[in-house]
Amino acid sequence: MGNQRLYKGTLQTIVLTLLEEKGKMYGYEITQKVKALTKGSLTITEGALYPTLHKLEAEGLLEVEVVRVDNRLRKYYTLTDQGSRETAHKLSEMEAFIETLQRIVNLKPA
Amino acid sequence: MGNQRLYKGTLQTIVLTLLEEKGKMYGYEITQKVKALTKGSLTITEGALYPTLHKLEAEGLLEVEVVRVDNRLRKYYTLTDQGSRETAHKLSEMEAFIETLQRIVNLKPA
DNA sequence: ATATATACCTAAGATTGTTAGGTATTACAA
């Protein structure tokens, strides 16, 4: 909770990174994973997640496989090759951005 | 350059923190300061900055003093007491958020 | 039975930032 506002812009990177680590995940699993990883401090809403997954798929970064488990559908997403490259790219961008932010708020010298 | 998208949501915190450090600043100065601090990697657009300054002022976090320098106007902004408290709050939120992000992307255990 | 968890989805609205203008003064170079 607190400042969910800061989270704007980071969702794609979060999703891609989790997929890179886990290999494949489905949407609901991602929401639960993030909740667990952050001890509840960050909640990914489904209204944000599902459109993001669809967009990443449309861009060719993700592939989908639909599986029926307990008579319910799961859509497992995996990274394409392009998705892996883009993940590495977005991750390094995020790391650079975090450093930038820290430099600004701590006023570290250039 | 790179991912300006990540920067969404952080502008208020950046502005407030710079003001806390510097005491008072005017808009144009803030854009230049951020450019310098980040060696050009983060550019605050005026279309984002000025509305943000006006909003923070409307919320009672900033005070304005108009000064004429070289026959040009400068609007110096300073933190109100409420602004100082809010700055501390937003800063700690940002630190927590950065930790959260790092935990997710590095998959650090909870 | 009923509520909660699982699992997907979308649409309206809000927030926030970009793009692309506008005004005006000062400083510097051609």
Next chain:
DNA sequence: TTGTAATACCTAACAATCTTAGGTATATAT
């Protein structure tokens, strides 16, 4: 002296992103 860049403010249309608030359906526990 004329034009361009820098300084210094501003706004409006658009775009991207997320929240809120629904919807559908099955499984599980009370």
